[in-house]
Amino acid sequence: MMIYYLYSMIYMILSFKMFMLSLIFMYKNLNLFIEWNFIIINSLNMNMFILLDFMSMMFLSIVFMITSMIMIYSKEYMFYDKMNNYFIYIMNLFVLSMMIMIISPNLISILFGWDMLGLTSYCLVIFYQNNQSFNSGMLTFLSNRLGDIFLIMSISLMSMMSSWNLFFFKFDNFMFILTLILTSITKSAQFPFSPWLPAAMAAPTPISSLVHSSTLVTAGIYLLIRFNYSISQHMLTKYLLLISLITMFLSSLSANYEYDLKKIIALSTLSQLGLMMSIYSLNLQNLSFFHLLTHATFKALLFMCSGVMIHNMMNFQDIRFMGNLINMFPMTIMMFNIATLSLCGIPFMSGFYSKDLIIEYSLMMNLSFFTMMIFYLSISLTMMYSIRLIYYLILNNYLFTPYMIMNENKTMNMPMILLMFMSTILGSMINWMMFMSINFTYLNFYYKTLIFLCMIMSIIMSLFFMKMKLMMKNFIMNFFFTKMWFIPNIQKFNNYMFFMLSKSIYLYIEKSWNEFMGFNYFKSLLLNNFMNKIFINKFLIIIYFSLYFLMMIMILLI
Known part of the structure; x- marks a missing residue:
């Protein structure tokens, strides 16, 4: 090892x-x-x-x-x-x-x-x-x-x-x-x-x-x-902005209805990819690259922490059966919370420096009301599924099994601690290196408080939904959003159509004219019972195939 x-x-x-x-x-x-x-x-x-x-x-x-x-x-x-x-x-x-x-x-x-x-x-x-x-x-x-x-x-x-x-x-x-x-x-x-x-x-x-x-x-x-x-x-960047906003909104909404721990973090990745693509389409490439770097550290830490939980729970991933994990994995839950807060953009964490710049620059642009509404709603939903995840892992009363001995491993904790520090300091470090200049972003009071208002409202709404269990009772919404908006079913139909087309091509082209005019026809024509007796010797068979291919090459050259 x-x-x-x-x-x-x-x-x-x-x-x-x-x-x-x-x-x-x-x-x-x-x-x-x-x-x-x-x-x-x-x-x-x-x-x-x-x-x-x-x-x-x-x-x-x-x-x-x-x-x-x-x-x-x-x-x-x-x-x-x-x-x-x-x-x-x-x-x-x-x-x-x-x-x-x-x-x-x-x-x-x-x-x-x-x-x-x-x-x-x-x-x-x-x-x-x-x-x-x-x-x-x-x-x-x-x-x-x-x-x-x-x-x-x-x-x-x-x-x-x-x-x-x-x-x-x-x-x-x-x-x-x-x-x-x-x-x-x-x-x-x-x-x-x-x-x-x-x-x-x-x-x-x-x-x-x-x-x-x-x-x-x-x-x-x-x-x-x-x-x-x-x-x-x-001009195509306008359509790229629309696609990225749809991705960011739907993935954030789906994460609020998902119960698989790894899938929630995967949908979180999808949401952040939509955020990077949307800010790129607004001609802010350096900010997109900045968020790409900061996102890499805390997302790797999130998956590592979830891996520790899954590894100790016999590969079980449903968050509804998790709870009070802070008593069993205190170090892992602490690092998981730090990575989650960095994902939410809590001030002075790594994700804050990139997310805050992204939101401020988007407010200074002449964007439509619909675009800004989807943008801020997606950011609020990010905070909601993060708080929901912390609620299920820490505040939930379910226990997986009280008879298992769950402990943390030092070998697995060592790289997670380094990533925890990177998730805390990398954003400020890259911000000082790449974006530190005499130009500052000045927003009025209403714009600046809008960011914190969205964060506070999303936390309150998330706790309200968790307490009332509204996310669990709505079966239709659960079915729609946990099925990834039915896109896999549509793709399955498209793949079926392509496979049927390839099967038709194989049956009616490969196995019809090509089969009749190709090598199998000459083999059946020449290798009859009389010829089989002659071509028993392997050497003669090799000569036969060589002459056949030579004849085909001569026909093509002529």
Whole structure:
């Protein structure tokens, strides 16, 4: 099991180096392009570019830091699993593919990292071999394949520029920007491609912590932030704002009706992704990147704390049967509450610095009443499901079983403590580094108190609903929102139609004309009983096939 500590040490050293390099690149305003010419054949000249700047270095630092903590955490979590080595190798491939995508300004290398992300995420989602894992993995895989199709379409459209290095061009083609946006919203699970993200909870909790904090689901938003100079001023960002607001609102509302602990945190991730995408569509890319970094730390901590609870409760995840956990897991519940408060944007926590800036900048923009209403309602619902989660875990009177001996593990607590400090200080630290200037945001009294009013009202409403149990009695609302707004049923119908179409093509094309005019026809024509007696010798059979293929090649050349 020392291999976990070895990988953790390697990732921590890489994280520290990347963080120091990001500071150097930021304050010296440096951008480093590394060109690797790996194929030269006559006029074919294929290059691969690596882009190193403060943004890629900072993001890599956060990814490596969280991966380092998850490696130590997994040492105890996966201790009794027979596939430890498989888990480590796939996890390292997953981080490697994310690293390739982060440092690549070239669409081909981005596609390589993108496909590796999809393949390794599928292997990790189906890690536990059961029907639910296979269904969730297939839903995740097929949804992300749509993003791959759109990315390949954007590569083909980029060919008219005689280069795939998107960083060197300002591309205003409508179809190209549309395919790039569709690529990002499929990977970041925006509406209507949202159902795969809660379904991916079938993976082990350390993988959920890594996927939902800084790797798979943030890849689409990072792609848009990286190429914002081509996309940010386009008219399609208005529709992107609408899609992200719908995602943020519906996922926050669904989290208030969900009882699965990991699914609530997954819907919380979906809500925060909608917030990042909405603030990006308002041409505030730096703020979107800022919230992306702060969100990574406290979301990883939330999943780790939930993993400790699930691990000690015999893999039980229903919050209705949890309660008084502060007596059994005092350290874990303390860190869980800190991460939840950071998610809510409580002042001077890590999430406060990014969320407060986002709300203040949105108030200074000329947005419609409908947009602001959905925006503030979604933020209030975030506070509501966070308070609801704390209520069920701490104030609820249910006990899972009084006869089990539940204790906390020091190996699992050690990385969680570091992430707790990062969830507290990272926001202020990045705020000082990236946004500290002589320009300040001044709002009048009503606008400034509106933020705190929404927070206080959401806390009161959440406690009122919990006390009156209104969320449990409304069966129709429960059925609608826990079914992810019936999108999986619609997608199931669409997938059924595509599968039936592929079956028809196979039966009426592959098995009809191709079968009649292809190799099987000649085999049945020539290999009759008389020919079978002649071609018993294997050598003669090889000669026969060689002559057959040579004849087919000659026909094609003629």
